[in-house]
Amino acid sequence: MDVQERKPEKDKETSAYFIKKYGMVLIGVVVAAILVGAIIIGVMTGRGAQQASLDPGQETTEGRTAAQESTQTAETMQALLEEDAYPQINALMQEYFQAATVGDTDKIRSLVESIDEEKLIYQEKRSAYIDSYQNLKCYTKKGPEDGSYAVYVSYDAKFKDMDALVPGVSPFLVYAREDGSYYIYEGELDDAVNQYLEEISEQDDVVDLMNRIQVRFNEIVMADEHLNHFLAEMRDNLKVEVGEALAEAEASQTAEEEPPEVVQEVVTAKEVRATDVVNVRASDSEQAEKIGKVQIGEVLPLLESKANGWTRVQYEGKEAYIKSDFLEFVEEEVAQGEGGAENGGGQDASPSGNSSPSAGTIKVGDTINIRKSASETAEKLAVCYQGDELEIVMKQADGWTRVRYKGQNGYVKSDVLTILE
Numbered sequence: 001m002d003v004q005e006r007k008p009e010k011d012k013e014t015s016a017y018f019i020k021k022y023g024m025v026l027i028g029v030v031v032a033a034i035l036v037g038a039i040i041i042g043v044m045t046g047r048g049a050q051q052a053s054l055d056p057g058q059e060t061t062e063g064r065t066a067a068q069e070s071t072q073t074a075e076t077m078q079a080l081l082e083e084d085a086y087p088q089i090n091a092l093m094q095e096y097f098q099a100a101t102v103g104d105t106d107k108i109r110s111l112v113e114s115i116d117e118e119k120l121i122y123q124e125k126r127s128a129y130i131d132s133y134q135n136l137k138c139y140t141k142k143g144p145e146d147g148s149y150a151v152y153v154s155y156d157a158k159f160k161d162m163d164a165l166v167p168g169v170s171p172f173l174v175y176a177r178e179d180g181s182y183y184i185y186e187g188e189l190d191d192a193v194n195q196y197l198e199e200i201s202e203q204d205d206v207v208d209l210m211n212r213i214q215v216r217f218n219e220i221v222m223a224d225e226h227l228n229h230f231l232a233e234m235r236d237n238l239k240v241e242v243g244e245a246l247a248e249a250e251a252s253q254t255a256e257e258e259p260p261e262v263v264q265e266v267v268t269a270k271e272v273r274a275t276d277v278v279n280v281r282a283s284d285s286e287q288a289e290k291i292g293k294v295q296i297g298e299v300l301p302l303l304e305s306k307a308n309g310w311t312r313v314q315y316e317g318k319e320a321y322i323k324s325d326f327l328e329f330v331e332e333e334v335a336q337g338e339g340g341a342e343n344g345g346g347q348d349a350s351p352s353g354n355s356s357p358s359a360g361t362i363k364v365g366d367t368i369n370i371r372k373s374a375s376e377t378a379e380k381l382a383v384c385y386q387g388d389e390l391e392i393v394m395k396q397a398d399g400w401t402r403v404r405y406k407g408q409n410g411y412v413k414s415d416v417l418t419i420l421e
Contacts, residue, residue: 081139081152081205089174090138092182093153097136103127113175114187118246125241129234131158134165139209144196147176148185152206154213159234164227167216169209173197240279240293244286247325251309271330272311274298275373278326284310291320299330328374328398361391365418370410374400381410387420 084090092111099107103124109115139152151172156165173185189197200206221228280292284306292315294300303319304312311324367385371378374396384390384405390412391404401414 079141081141081209084138085140086138086149086182088180088182089140089149089151090136092174092184093136093138093151093172096184097133097153097155101127101130101132112184112186114185116186117249118242119186121245121249122238122242125238125245129159129238131160133157139206141200141206143173143175144193145175149174150197150200152209154209159227159230162227162230164220164224166220166227166231167213169213171201236277237279240277243276243326244279244323247309247323248286270302271299272302272313272322272327273330274300274322274326275328276326278322280313280315280320280322282320284308284312284321288321292316294322302329328396330394330396361389363387363420364390365420366416368412368416370403370405370408370412372410374398374402374411376413378411381408382406384412390417 096108096111098104099111100123103126105120105124108120108123133155135154135156137154139154141150143149151174152169153172154167154169156167158165173189174182175185176182221231274294274296277293277295279290280294281288282291283289294315300322301314302311303314305324306312309324310321311327312319312321314320364384364386367383369380370382370384372381373379382405388405393402393404393409395401395414399414400411401417403410403412403417
């Protein structure tokens with residue numbers, strides 16, 4: 001049976017779950033902060049159990065089922081890893097890692113079935129830091145179906161301007177086509193297949209392979225402070241670069257669609273605050289010279305909020321640009337044009353009828369959650385109960401109020417913040 005014709009079932013895990021769970025265990029407790037950017041190097045085929053596609057509604061058209069198709073026996077499950085046992089799989093991985101080295105997303109797309117755009121963007125950006133992948137070895141175990149393999153690829157990564165070769169290992173799920181060629185699979189899997197992959201990844205020979213590479217990685221990276229710093233900085237830079245590229249892609253996609261009718265807003269503000277680590281550029285383009293980086297919470301003078309998704313700021317005494325998606329206004333006032341009603345960005349009257357306070361110490365009228373940042377999904381720092389005292393630091397135009405409660409700074413939704421009568 002041609003495995004490409006099998007359809008996925010709903011609510012199944014992706015192969016990325018297997019890769020996420022077992023591909024990242026190598027780094028251990030040593031330099032854990034550089035997990036994605038170092039030993040796994042980002043060449044893994046997975047994104048984690050949660051997908052992050054540019055089109056959340058898009059479903060994978062290819063899937064794997066195991067309930068009726070798995071033919072693996074107990075003896076197969078216990079078979080030891082085979083080293084470089086399948087020349088065609090070795091050739092597939094050589095092609096894949098070469099494409100990852102130069103950021104050839106078209107080639108990667110041809111080798112990996114069901115890969116998403118975010119992963120392709122990540123590989124393209126990461127290639128700027130990679131000179132080569134050397135000493136590739138493929139360790140295989142029979143996969144959950146006929147013609148499938150769990151493949152653990154070990155390698156030494158050569159980073160630009162770094163002398164040391166950094167060891168790593170990446171797991172893949174590989175399937176055979178009817179013509180005998182192989183491809184990497186990153187689509188949906190059912191529970192039985194995921195359980196199979198989990199079990200073989202916990203077997204002694206696989207764990208031993210991971211541990212050997214972990215030890216080598218620790219020895220090399222911890223002995224080279226410059227390399228350790230480089231890997232940590234690469235991780236941070238990739239997070240910013242991929243985020244910018246995704247925002248750019250989403251903006252382009254939105255621009256191609258018919259824009260909804262909106263009321264023109266006039267924004268006045270003196271400062272902006274960074275909501276994430278973000279690059280500062282010489283002009284309003286991702287290709288512009290990078291002249292610096294700001295950290296979360298850093299405040300900069302605002303010069304102009306542009307309609308193209310960039311904000312012009314004053315940075316170290318000169319004009320610079322930052323993607324607007326990574327900034328929030330500080331002490332802004334928003335008024336709608338064309339005679340529209342006043343809009344306080346979430347500062348409407350509360351359900352109880354009391355106006356949301358803007359400054360000073362108050363006694364809250366209702367029990368409210370205090371969060372670490374201005375988001376309903378942010379970590380909850382505390383619960384402020386009715387009658388408790390709360391200090392208002394600043395009322396923001398984004399519908400949140402910055403507060404201080406029991407020595408902690410946090411955020412509260414403005415429309416639920418009321419004064420006890």
